[in-house]
Amino acid sequence: MRCSSVQRRLSTWANESHRPQEEHRVQVHLDSCEACRQYQSKVTRLDYLASEFKPVTLERDLLPNIERDGVRKGSGYVPRVFFARHWVAIGAAAVMILGATMSTRRGGAYSASAQEAVRGMESTELDRTAYHQSLWQAAGPHQEGQLELLDQVWYEAGKWREKSIPSFGGDRIFEFDKSSGLVRLSRDWRGKIISQEETSPRPKQIDLQEFCKQAGIEGAEANAEDLGTRTLNGVSVREISIPTYNLQRTLVWLIPGTNLPVRMERQNEQHGSWTTSWLFTIEYAKSWPPSIFDSSTLESTTGGPTARASQPFHDAESGTTNESRLSQRSKLPNRNQPAFRTGNIVFAAYLSTTKPGPIDSACASERVAAQLRRPLDSLASEYGTLQSYGSDSHDTDKDRAAGSKDQVYNLRFGNHPVRSVMSFTLGSDGVWKATSLKVASSATP
Amino acid sequence: MLDQAQPMDEHLGFEALYCAHSDAIYRFCLRLCGNPTLAEDLTQEVFVGALQGFHRLKNRSSAKTWLYRVALYRVRAHRSRHESRNVSLEGAAEPRSVSADAQYAMRLDLSQALATLSPAQREAFLLVKCQGLTCSEAASVLRIPVGTVKFRVHRAVNSLQSVLSDTPEASHEM
CATH class of the missing domain: 1.10.10 (Arc Repressor Mutant, subunit A)
Structure with missing residues (x-):
C-alpha cells in the first residue's frame, strides 16, 4: 500500500x-x-x-418550549410519562432477575398519586454510603475501539439507581417495600418522578406483541422468526429471533403457553457472524431477595471487580467461556460471580466498543481519560497498541477518609499483558487525581 | 446495558428521543454556528420539527441521522440568511492562511482551528470526529457518498494538523 x-x-x-x-x-x-x-x-x-x-451540554431544558410549540403547531402530540422498558431496566439494575412486571400502575406526570406512592418508603435522600465501580473492557485484535461508559447502577439509601448514558427517559430507581414484598420502579427525569410501576413476582400470560411492546421493540414481532425449541433447566422453551434493526437482532426464549421470556440476548452482526452484546435471564415466581436492598450486605463486599472479572464465565447453553465470549466483543457480566448473584455490585459501569479502531486510552469517563491519557500513551509507546483494558476502580468512604487509594489496571498491549497500579490522591475539590503509575508486572515487548 | 449504537427510535416516547439527542444536537449546532444562544434556538427548532413528525420518525431506521440532517439544514439556512445581510468571514471555499502567531494561539483551540476549514469540510469533520457518527451515518446526514465524506474528513484532518502544531511534550510524571 x-x-x-x-x-x-x-x-x-x-x-x-x-x-x-x-x-x-x-x-x-x-x-x-x-x-x-x-x-x-x-x-x-x-x-x-x-x-x-x-x-458541552444544554444548560436549559428546552422540552417545555418544544412541547408548547409542537402542540401549538398541531403535532397532535401528547407528552408521554411512561416508558415501558422495564425488561431491560430490571435486567440491568436488579442484577438478580425476578418476576415479570405485570402488575403495573401508571402514574400521571408529577402527579400527587405518584408522590403519595412514595410516602412510607425509605428515605429518598441521595445519601451515598458505599460506592464501587467496575470498569472492564476486552476486545479481540480486530475489535478494539473507544471505551465508552454505557450504564451505571449504584446503590443509595436502600435503593438501586440506574442511569443509562445517554439517559433514556430518566434514571430508574428500584426500591423495596418490605411490607408488600414488591419492588417499585420509579423514573426520575431531571429531579422529577415521571412514572411509577410496581413489580410483582406473579407472572401473567402475555403475547409476543405485548412482550415486544414492553421490551421497547414495538412492532418488531411482525418479523419474528421461530427458531424451534430448546431446553432450559429441564423446561422446554421456544427460541424466537426478532430482527430489531439493521444488523441487530434480539433472541428471546419464551415459555410456551404464556410467552413469558426467560432469556433475552441482543446480538449484532459483525463481519458476517452474530455476536452478543448483552444477555440476561429472567426467573419467575421468585420473591425479591431483600439482601439486594440491604446496605449491610452491600458494604461487606469482598473481592474487587478485577477478581470477579477474571473468573471464567461459562455459558452452559452455548458452551462458551468468558474468554471466547469476550473475544466476540461481549460485555457480559460474569453471572457466576458471587457478587452478581447476591447483588453486591454497588456500582457498575459497562463499557463497549462502538467504534472500531485504535483504543483511545480509555474514554470511559472524561475524568479517567484525562488521568490515564499520558501514562497509557507512555505504555503504548513501549508495548504497542492498547487492545484491552480493565480496572478495579473504586471510590468508597474508606478511600475518601484516607485521602488516597491505589487501583489496579490490567492492560493488554498487542499480545503483551501489563498489570499496573495507579495511585490517586483526593483533591480539595473532591476529585481524585492520579499521582503515580507503577507497572507491577509486564511481559517483555 | 443499553447498546449505545442502537437506533434511538427503539426507545419509546419523544422525551426519550429528546433526552438521547438534545445535547448532541446542541453541540453540533453550537460548533457550526459558534453562538450558544443561537444554538439553543436551532436545537429547539430541530426538536419542534421532530415532534411534529414524531409518528413518522418512530418508524425510521435512524432517528439520529434524521435529527442531524434537520439540524444541518437549519444551520445552513440561518447561515444563508446571515450571509445575505452581512459579509461573511467563513465563506471561503478553501482554508484561509493563518499566521504563525495565530497558529500558536490555535494549538489548544480546535474550535478556532475549525474555522479555517471550508464549510463542507467542517461539517464532515464535526459529524465524524466530534459527534461520533460513522462515515456512513455522516453520508446519510450530508446526503453525499461515503467516499466523499472520507475525502472531506481526510482533507480536514490534514488542514487541522497543519494548523494545530504539536503541543510541547508533557511530562509523564503525574
Missing part, C-alpha cells in the same frame, strides 16, 4: 469498521513506515482533541 492510501484510511480509521484483511495490510505498512506511524499518532491526538468537545 502507498502512504497516501494508508493515510487516507487512517484519517477515518476510528470511525469505520474494517475487514481483517484491510487491517492487516495497513498494519503491515505501519510496521515499516515511520511517516505513517507519525501520521497515525497525529490523527489520534486530533481525535482526542475533538472528543474534548463532548462535555
